[in-house]
Amino acid sequence: MTIFLLVISGLYALFTFVLWITWLRIPSVYPPAQATDGPLITVVIPVRNEAGNIRNLLHDLSRQTYTRFEVIVADDSSTDATLAIVREYAQSASFALRPLPLTNERTASPKKRAITQSIAIATGDLILTTDGDCRVGPDWLASFAAFQVQTGARLVSGPVTFTDERTVFDALQTVEFSSLIGSGACTMQLGVPTMCNGANLCYVKEVFAEVGGFAGFDHLASGDDEFLMHKISARYSNGVRFLKSPEAIVRTGAHQTWRGFYNQRKRWASKWRAYESYLPSLLAVFIFLCNVVPVVAVLGWWLNYLNGNVTLLVIGLKLIPEFLFLRQILVFLQKKSSVNVIPMTQLVYPFYVLFFGLAAQGKGYHWKGRNLT
Incomplete structure (x- = not known):
């Protein structure tokens, strides 16, 4: 023993x-001082019952230094005021904002359906996904646009962390989550990508269609990020990269209840049996x-x-x-x-x-x- x-x-x-x-060998990336020219980005935000958060994210998007983007908020039959807030914001938004209400039909993976239907109407060259409870900095889009143009990556994974910690439970989640982000980044750098996070994920729209989107794992509730990354990596051996940029960091709230934490981690852990x-x-x-x-x-x-x-x-x-x-x-x-x-x-x-x-x-x-x- x-x-x-x-x-x-x-x-x-x-x-x-x-x-x-x-x-340590992954180079840090910083966006150019002025990034007005580049690919059109479609930001896809699948949401359900995010009335308390979505307005903050839309405000963050209104302050972006990179202006060649549109936003699609795919509302998955929210039972709160999420859709109404997005529709109201769209009337005076400084960017193209399209609410996309989804029908309340039964599906194995509501989030994959939301992303797929959003991409079907997207006009951007790049798809950048995040969640309705996230916050982004003013150079978020500029970082992705510049990095994708520079590297030609087919899929770019960005860093995700939590907002300010108030309790020990929050801090524990921050440390644990950082290990996942760091490990995923390093395996991408080594050419054998293992994990990424859909709260900060960018890919070329044409490539999504090339690999058949979520086909093959659309029966799973989770995996809209990692399984898609694996499909793209299989087709483009050097096409998956990690964006190591402080400006690209997306922040979200840590779970405040054990039940919420348990359900999320169980959802993540349940994916490993489905890996090809x-x-x-x-x-x-x-x-x-x-x-x-x-x-x-x-x-x-x-x-x-x-x-x-x-x-x-x-x-x-x-x-x-x-x-x-x-x-x-x-x-x-x-x-x-x-x-x-x-x-x-x-x-x-x-x-x-x-x-x-x-x-x-x-x-x-x-x-x-x-x-x-």
Whole structure:
């Protein structure tokens, strides 16, 4: 058992160290001082019951330094005033704003339907998706436009983090989420993309049609981001890039309730069984094992099956490289205050991974007032 624990811990330390070095080698990108010429961008915002948030996002869009864009807000049968707010805002908006009301028909993936129908009427060369509860900076669009033109990327993934943390629970979510953003960015840089986030995702409209859109995984409630990225990456081997730019950061609110957090993470974890590529599934299993190992090591030491020095080595091989990597990501995301919470997150995370790894085996979850599978 000792050899197994040390091998897994060593592999994880090497893996995390590679991610850390890879992150440092991703060049930071800054938008030009004036970006008035470039591709037309269609911002697609699928929403459901976002009356308390959508106006803030529309205000952010009205302050963009890049003006060659239109916005489609696809309202998925909201039961609050979301659609009315968007329609009212459209009457005086400084940009082209099109509300798109969707019928309340039953579908396996409401968000994929909203994006697909939005793209069908979009006039932009680039599609840029975000969520109704997000906030963006004034150079958000300029960053994506300049980067896509510069690199010719077919799909560009942008950074996402949370708004200001008010509780320890918020800070824990920030650290955990930063690990996903950082890992996804590094695997893109290495040419083997594994994950991205639909709250800040840009792709060429023609490429969406080329790969058949969401066909093949439209029966899944989740995956409008990652599965599409994998399809595009399969066709364009060097076509998926990460935009490492502070101006491109999208911010959203952390979950305030355990139930909301649970349903979102269960929705994310449930995707891994549907991956066609073995790499994301193998990576998920590897991360699961790496988080089980420290727990097993501590139990082994407590039951006198494992030497104390070996236990400390197993734990150190996980915690030290992980801290260095997470700190770098948090600093980039302008979340330096959350660095102090990394050790607490590392303490909780193995049990978190175990819990959601098992929870993902069950089907169904509640999301946006609906029961989905």
